[in-house]
Amino acid sequence: MPRIECSRNLAAFLDLLAFSEGTKGRGDDGYNKLVNPAGFFGDYREHPDVLVQVNPSLRSTAAGRYQFLSRHWRHYQAALGLPDFGPLSQDKWAIQLIRERRALADIEAGRIDEAMRKCNNIWASLPGAGYGQPEHPLETLLAKFTEFGGVLA
Structure with missing residues (x-):
């Protein structure tokens, strides 16, 4: 469950992202x-900035519940x-990214x-992301959203 106080649907969407990203x-x-x-990393003072060989053709610094890349940390930390x-x-950072994609109203x-369509260029595990990484089927994620307490339109 997210640690920030937020609406039921936003909390469910944040949980959906964490599920989708495997965290x-x-x-x-x-x-x-x-x-x-x-x-795992053990220090929350900074983004851990650990470069991991994910597979033979992919290296990543993704970390945290929403798998943020280290190259964006300083910008969002300051902003x-x-x-x-x-x-x-x-x-807060995940919500800001959702806000930037103009998806908050859709979530609510x-x-x-x-x-998810608006956010799939940020989170590679969302349907239609197209990054060549495993994507979850839409039906699976919609079911998880309701399992996590969200209400669909």
């Missing part, structure tokens, strides 16, 4: 997860006034398929 329920509910196949890379900061209205 939900792992370690500190994903907040301390490095990209697979790596493990949002984030004190650290802790759970609350990660939730239960138009989750539309919200």
Whole structure:
């Protein structure tokens, strides 16, 4: 469950992202997860900035519940006034990315398929992302959204 106080649908969508990115329920509910196949990091002061060989053709610094890349950390840390890379900061950053994609209203209205379509250029595990990484089927993620307490339109 996200650590930030937010609406039922936004909380369910954040959980959906964590599930889709493979972090939900792992370690500190994903907040301390490095990209697979790596493990966990132990210090929330900064983005861990660990470069992981994901497969023969992909290396990544993705970390945290929402698998943020280290190259974006300083920008969002400054823009949002984030004190650290802790759970609350990660939730705020994820919500900002959703806001930038103009998907918040869709989430609140239960138009989750539309919200995922708007956000799939950020999260490679969402349907239609097209990054050559495994994507979850839309039906699976819609079912998870309702399982996590969200209400579909």
